[in-house]
Amino acid sequence: MAITDTAPPGADDGAGLDPEAGPGPDTGPREPQREARRLDSTLALTMLLLVLVVFQGPLRRALSAPVMQSWTTVFVAVVVQALPFLVLGVLLSAAIAVFVPPSFFARALPSRPALAVPVAGMAGAVLPGCECASVPVAGALVRRGVTPAAALAFLLSAPAINPIVLTATAVAFPRNPEMVLARFVASLVVACVMGWLWQRLGRTDWLRLPAHAPHDGESKGAAFWGSVRHDVMHAGGFLVLGAMAAATLKAVAPASWLRTAADNPVLAVLALSVLAVLLSICSEADAFVASSLSQFSLTARLAFLVVGPMIDLKLFAMQAGTFGRAFALRFAPATFVLAITVAVLTGTVLL
Numbered sequence: 001m002a003i004t005d006t007a008p009p010g011a012d013d014g015a016g017l018d019p020e021a022g023p024g025p026d027t028g029p030r031e032p033q034r035e036a037r038r039l040d041s042t043l044a045l046t047m048l049l050l051v052l053v054v055f056q057g058p059l060r061r062a063l064s065a066p067v068m069q070s071w072t073t074v075f076v077a078v079v080v081q082a083l084p085f086l087v088l089g090v091l092l093s094a095a096i097a098v099f100v101p102p103s104f105f106a107r108a109l110p111s112r113p114a115l116a117v118p119v120a121g122m123a124g125a126v127l128p129g130c131e132c133a134s135v136p137v138a139g140a141l142v143r144r145g146v147t148p149a150a151a152l153a154f155l156l157s158a159p160a161i162n163p164i165v166l167t168a169t170a171v172a173f174p175r176n177p178e179m180v181l182a183r184f185v186a187s188l189v190v191a192c193v194m195g196w197l198w199q200r201l202g203r204t205d206w207l208r209l210p211a212h213a214p215h216d217g218e219s220k221g222a223a224f225w226g227s228v229r230h231d232v233m234h235a236g237g238f239l240v241l242g243a244m245a246a247a248t249l250k251a252v253a254p255a256s257w258l259r260t261a262a263d264n265p266v267l268a269v270l271a272l273s274v275l276a277v278l279l280s281i282c283s284e285a286d287a288f289v290a291s292s293l294s295q296f297s298l299t300a301r302l303a304f305l306v307v308g309p310m311i312d313l314k315l316f317a318m319q320a321g322t323f324g325r326a327f328a329l330r331f332a333p334a335t336f337v338l339a340i341t342v343a344v345l346t347g348t349v350l351l
Contacts, residue, residue, distance in 0.1 A: 058097060090228055090284075094227035094228045098224045117192055118153070121154065123157070123191045124161050125157070125160055134158045134159050149199035149202070151194030152198050155311050156194055162185035166183070172287035172290065176351075179301075179302065182347060185350065189342050190335070192343050194334065194338060207323055207327050243281075262296045265300070272304040275304065276305075277336070279312070280308075299351055302343050302346065305338045319331065
């Protein structure tokens with residue numbers, strides 16, 4: 001709080017406040033709010049513990065049922081296998097987003113947009129980044145003057161073909177190493193084709209340029225750990241939801257339903273593609289969910305792996321928030337259709 005030297009005599013203490021300093025740290029009303037939130041959290045936890053104690057008998061019997069044991073086994077297996085890759089991917093993507101300046105990409109890409117698209121797509125193979133990081137990085141590239149077609153190719157390829165994702169795919173499909181190559185080829189083709197389509201058909205009024213970087217004004221360390229905390233909580237939550245959905249499909253869904261969907265090639269591909277959009281699983285973890293859906297063909301599971309990192313519910317929201325709703329409403333459906341088409345073609349050839 002700074003008092004200006006020009007304050008007139010007799011003015012009250014608030015009249016001479018520096019207008020740029022703001023109203024000052026008025027923490028009075030905020031402390032009761034924090035205390036109220038703390039009390040609410042404590043009360044909620046206490047109530048939850050009381051419910052668990054009171055109903056421990058029925059809960060123990062429910063958890064001991066064979067279907068719940070099967071559900072728990074699949075859920076724990078998916079989470080335990082996927083979590084190390086998710087954390088490593090978040091750490092690396094946060095480091096790249098914070099410590100690698102966007103000007104590096106602008107200098108590294110060719111000046112011709114038609115050549116910049118495949119180079120940007122291939123950059124995703126060496127620069128790990130999850131979906132949560134790829135959208136703001138692509139926004140920073142566009143803001144720094146990189147052609148939008150190349151930035152969009154990087155946006156689609158980075159979460160889909162980076163080393164962490166491909167390694168996780170190899171671990172999740174140890175008996176089907178061809179899935180790694182199929183995922184790499186299909187995802188790279190979709191990223192490049194979408195970039196070229198935007199270069200050819202995209203209009204500037206569809207794309208709203210981002211105004212500022214998400215970590216402007218923060219130190220590098222604060223921005224890094226802030227990004228890590230956000231992405232671990234965000235991606236971890238979707239991993240848990242995805243593992244729960246996979247476990248439910250395996251343990252609860254009638255086997256006849258799954259067989260009906262899995263035995264119809266078209267229905268299998270469409271079902272897993274829509275499931276990938278709805279589950280919104282982080283790309284470092286989706287291979288383990290896909291491998292658990294063993295009733296479905298490799299081609300259908302490839303569609304799940306290609307569609308998920310490119311368009312899901314959280315990605316659509318992030319793309320709309322970064323580039324505008326007009327962009328997302330055109331880009332997301334086109335990506336979804338192209339991803340399914342390329343995945344099926346690639347699966348037919350390689351799987």
